[in-house]
Amino acid sequence: MASGQGRVLELAVLGSLHETPLHGYELRKRLNALLGMFRAFSYGSLYPCLKSLLEQGLIAEEHPTAVTGRSKIVYKLTAEGKERLQELLTQAGPSAWEDESFGVHFAFFRHTEAEVRLRILEGRRSRLEERLDGVRTALARTRERLDSYTLELQRHGLESVEREVRWLNELIATERRASQEPAKDMSSDE
Amino acid sequence: MASGQGRVLELAVLGSLHETPLHGYELRKRLNALLGMFRAFSYGSLYPCLKSLLEQGLIAEEHPTAVTGRSKIVYKLTAEGKERLQELLTQAGPSAWEDESFGVHFAFFRHTEAEVRLRILEGRRSRLEERLDGVRTALARTRERLDSYTLELQRHGLESVEREVRWLNELIATERRASQEPAKDMSSDE
DNA sequence: AATTTCATGTAATTCGTTACATGATTCC
DNA sequence: GGAATCATGTAACGAATTACATGAAATT
Numbered sequence: 101m102a103s104g105q106g107r108v109l110e111l112a113v114l115g116s117l118h119e120t121p122l123h124g125y126e127l128r129k130r131l132n133a134l135l136g137m138f139r140a141f142s143y144g145s146l147y148p149c150l151k152s153l154l155e156q157g158l159i160a161e162e163h164p165t166a167v168t169g170r171s172k173i174v175y176k177l178t179a180e181g182k183e184r185l186q187e188l189l190t191q192a193g194p195s196a197w198e199d200e201s202f203g204v205h206f207a208f209f210r211h212t213e214a215e216v217r218l219r220i221l222e223g224r225r226s227r228l229e230e231r232l233d234g235v236r237t238a239l240a241r242t243r244e245r246l247d248s249y250t251l252e253l254q255r256h257g258l259e260s261v262e263r264e265v266r267w268l269n270e271l272i273a274t275e276r277r278a279s280q281e282p283a284k285d286m287s288s289d290e
Numbered sequence: 291m292a293s294g295q296g297r298v299l300e301l302a303v304l305g306s307l308h309e310t311p312l313h314g315y316e317l318r319k320r321l322n323a324l325l326g327m328f329r330a331f332s333y334g335s336l337y338p339c340l341k342s343l344l345e346q347g348l349i350a351e352e353h354p355t356a357v358t359g360r361s362k363i364v365y366k367l368t369a370e371g372k373e374r375l376q377e378l379l380t381q382a383g384p385s386a387w388e389d390e391s392f393g394v395h396f397a398f399f400r401h402t403e404a405e406v407r408l409r410i411l412e413g414r415r416s417r418l419e420e421r422l423d424g425v426r427t428a429l430a431r432t433r434e435r436l437d438s439y440t441l442e443l444q445r446h447g448l449e450s451v452e453r454e455v456r457w458l459n460e461l462i463a464t465e466r467r468a469s470q471e472p473a474k475d476m477s478s479d480e
Numbered sequence: 481a482a483t484t485t486c487a488t489g490t491a492a493t494t495c496g497t498t499a500c501a502t503g504a505t506t507c508c
Numbered sequence: 509g510g511a512a513t514c515a516t517g518t519a520a521c522g523a524a525t526t527a528c529a530t531g532a533a534a535t536t
C-alpha cells in the first residue's frame with residue numbers, strides 16, 4: 101500500500117531536485133518548461149507526490165531559517181533520495197521507452213550512465229519500429245479504400261514516427277562515437 | 291453514476307461501428323490500425339465500453355442467426371447510437387483538440403460537418419501554438435545554461451510541434467478552399 | 481493431440497486530472 | 509486597498525491499463 105505516485109513524476113521530481121532545491125510551485129514551472137512539449141503536470145499530482153516522497157524520506161524540507169515566516173516549503177534531496185534517483189536512472193526497460201516516460205528519462209541523461217543511455221535509445225527505437233510495422237501491415241491487410249482524411253492521418257502519423265526514428269539513429273550514432281574515444285586529443289594520423 | 295467509459299473510446303467505437311458492424315476483437319484491431327500511431331486501446335477498456343454502450347442502447351447485438359453457436363458477438367449501431375455519434379462529431383471544443391482525442395476526431399472527419407472540421411483544426415492549432423509560446427518564454431526565462439541533452443530534447447520537441455502546426459495550416463487552407471467553391475466545373479474565365 | 485490465435489470478460493490498480501478551498505505576497 | 513499571481517493542499521473522479529480467468533476455433 102501507498103508506494104506513492106507514478107514512477108515518471110517521481111523521477112521528474114527527484115531529477116529536478118538533484119540540480120537544486122526547489123519549492124512545489126517553482127518545481128512545476130521547471131518541469132513544464134523542461135517537458136512542456138511532451139506532457140504537463142498539475143499541482144494536484146505534484147503536491148501529493150512531494151508529500152509521498154517526504155514520507156519516504158527521499159526528500160526533506162530545507163531548514164526554514166528559524167524566524168522567517170515561510171510561505172514557501174523548499175525541498176532538497178536526501179542521501180536516500182539520491183540513491184533512489186540513481187536506481188531510477190539505471191532502469192533501461194520498457195518503463196523508459198514509452199511515450200509518457202521517454203522524454204523524462206532523456207531529460208536527465210546528463211546523470212545517466214553511457215551504457216544505459218544507449219540501451220534506452222535503442223529500446224525506444226525498436227518500440228517505434230514495432231509500431232511502424234504494426235500499422236504498416238495492418239494497413240496492407242485492410243483492402244478497403246480509405247477516405248482522404250484517414251489517409252492523411254496515416255501519412256502524417258507515419259512520417260512523424262519515422263522522423264523520430266531518424267532522430268534516434270543520429271543520437272545513437274553520436275553516443276557510440278563518443279564511447280569509442282575515451283581519450284582523443286593528440287592527432288596520431290596525418 | 292455509470293455514465294460509461296471515456297468519450298474518446300466511445301467516439302472511436304461508435305465511429306467504427308458506423309461503417310460496418312463488428313465484434314470486439316476485430317474492432318480493436320481496426321482501431322489500432324487506424325490510430326496505432328497515436329494510441330492503442332486494450333481489451334480491458336474495449337469490452338467494458340461495449341457493455342456500457344449496449345446498456346445505453348447505443349449499440350445492439352446483431353441477431354445471432356438463430357442456430358449458429360455464436361462465439362462472436364457482432365455489434366451494430368442503433369438509431370440512438372447514430373444520434374449520439376452525430377452529437378460527438380459536432381463537438382468542436384477542447385475535447386477535440388487534445389493530444390489524446392484529436393486523432394480520433396480527425397479519423398472520422400469524413401462524417402463531420404465542414405464548419406466543425408475547420409473549428410477543430412483551428413482549435414488544435416492554437417492549442418499547439420500556446421504550447422510553443424509557453425515553452426519558448428519559459429526557455430528564455432531560464433538563464434541557466436542547459437546541457438546538450440536537454441537542449442536536444444527541446445529542439446526536437448519544438449521542431450515536432452512546429453511541423454504539426456505547418457501540417458494544420460495546410461489542412462486549414464485546403465478546407466477553406468474547398469468550402470469556398472460550392473460548384474466549380476464550368477470555366478467562366480479565360 | 482498440442483499449440484496458437486481468436487474471442488470475451490472482470491477486478492484491482494495506476495496515474496493522473498479537475499474542481500475546490502485557502503491564504504500569503506506583490507504590483508498598481 | 510484591490511487585483512493578480514504566488515503558493516499549498518485535498519477529495520472526488522476519470523480513463524484507461526494490467527493481470528487474470530476462461531474457453532472456442534483453427535493450424536500443425
